[in-house]
Amino acid sequence: MRIGKLADKTGVAASRIRFYEQYGLLPAPARRNSGYRDYDESVVEVLRFIRLARGLDFSLGEIAAHLAAPPGPERKRALCRRMKDKLKQLDHLAVQLGKQRSLLRNLIAEINVQESG
Amino acid sequence: MRIGKLADKTGVAASRIRFYEQYGLLPAPARRNSGYRDYDESVVEVLRFIRLARGLDFSLGEIAAHLAAPPGPERKRALCRRMKDKLKQLDHLAVQLGKQRSLLRNLIAEINVQESG
DNA sequence: TTGCTCCTCACGTCACGTGAGGTGGC
DNA sequence: TTGCTCCTCACGTCACGTGAGGTGGC
Numbered sequence: 201m202r203i204g205k206l207a208d209k210t211g212v213a214a215s216r217i218r219f220y221e222q223y224g225l226l227p228a229p230a231r232r233n234s235g236y237r238d239y240d241e242s243v244v245e246v247l248r249f250i251r252l253a254r255g256l257d258f259s260l261g262e263i264a265a266h267l268a269a270p271p272g273p274e275r276k277r278a279l280c281r282r283m284k285d286k287l288k289q290l291d292h293l294a295v296q297l298g299k300q301r302s303l304l305r306n307l308i309a310e311i312n313v314q315e316s317g
Numbered sequence: 318m319r320i321g322k323l324a325d326k327t328g329v330a331a332s333r334i335r336f337y338e339q340y341g342l343l344p345a346p347a348r349r350n351s352g353y354r355d356y357d358e359s360v361v362e363v364l365r366f367i368r369l370a371r372g373l374d375f376s377l378g379e380i381a382a383h384l385a386a387p388p389g390p391e392r393k394r395a396l397c398r399r400m401k402d403k404l405k406q407l408d409h410l411a412v413q414l415g416k417q418r419s420l421l422r423n424l425i426a427e428i429n430v431q432e433s434g
Numbered sequence: 435t436t437g438c439t440c441c442t443c444a445c446g447t448c449a450c451g452t453g454a455g456g457t458g459g460c
Numbered sequence: 461t462t463g464c465t466c467c468t469c470a471c472g473t474c475a476c477g478t479g480a481g482g483t484g485g486c
Contacts, residue, residue: 256421276431279428283421287418287425290417294411294415297407297410297411297414300372300373301404301408301411303373304403304404308400308404311397314393
């Protein structure tokens with residue numbers, strides 16, 4: 201399958217797929233005589249995993265570390281650790297975001313009381 | 318006052334202050350014979366405003382637009398509009414963040430049930 | 435003289451998106 | 461032939477941080 205089809209199937213833009221390949225996240229696929237990339241089905245699952253992980257704000261480096269490790273209980277534990285760390289980061293972010301929002305609401309309330317600014 | 322003192326007073330790193338000057342957010346200060354920047358007190362307030370606005374995730378472009386406009390009721394209305402827009406963006410972000418967190422919690426729960434991965 | 439502060443470039447960061455300029459394939 | 465897909469560079473994005481290499485000032 202060509203890159204456009206893969207992009208449609210996974211919801212990952214072709215330019216992004218090429219970027220992941222260059223970055224080393226994805227193996228270089230076979231090429232047709234024309235030079236077009238020719239993917240098989242197995243990469244679909246990998247790309248969907250990457251998409252999920254990116255959606256959870258994992259960096260490409262973290263994703264690469266996971267994909268490079270051999271499957272097994274050790275990798276599973278490492279993944280679990282990463283996810284728990286990430287959850288803590290997101291919790292912290294949520295707190296920050298809550299502060300930003302209440303500060304902003306206060307500022308909006310204030311500005312409507314002042315004479316000018 | 319030199320840039321180091323200004324950095325201490327405002328909590329904004331000297332490298333960042335220079336960057337804001339180059340970007341056009343801050344007016345170029347006077348210079349001593351040595352070439353050192355020489356600030357007066359008035360810039361402290363401006364920098365603190367920038368710091369507050371950046372903390373609320375306003376872009377430098379948005380901040381520049383506000384600072385470039387002449388003070389008065391029109392600028393006040395524009396600022397109010399910007400703040401309300403920003404609040405909506407932050408509300409949206411909070412929703413996204415909530416989804417990310419619950420997805421992550423589910424994944425963590427799942428992985429502890431599976432045999433391996 | 436020492437050591438702290440300051441100066442100006444210039445490059446790196448992160449994860450891509452977007453052209454430019456060219457070609458394959460039905 | 462048309463028009464869609466694909467190719468490879470190379471540069472832009474955003475808001476800085478971090479050197480390199482040099483100098484002022486007590």
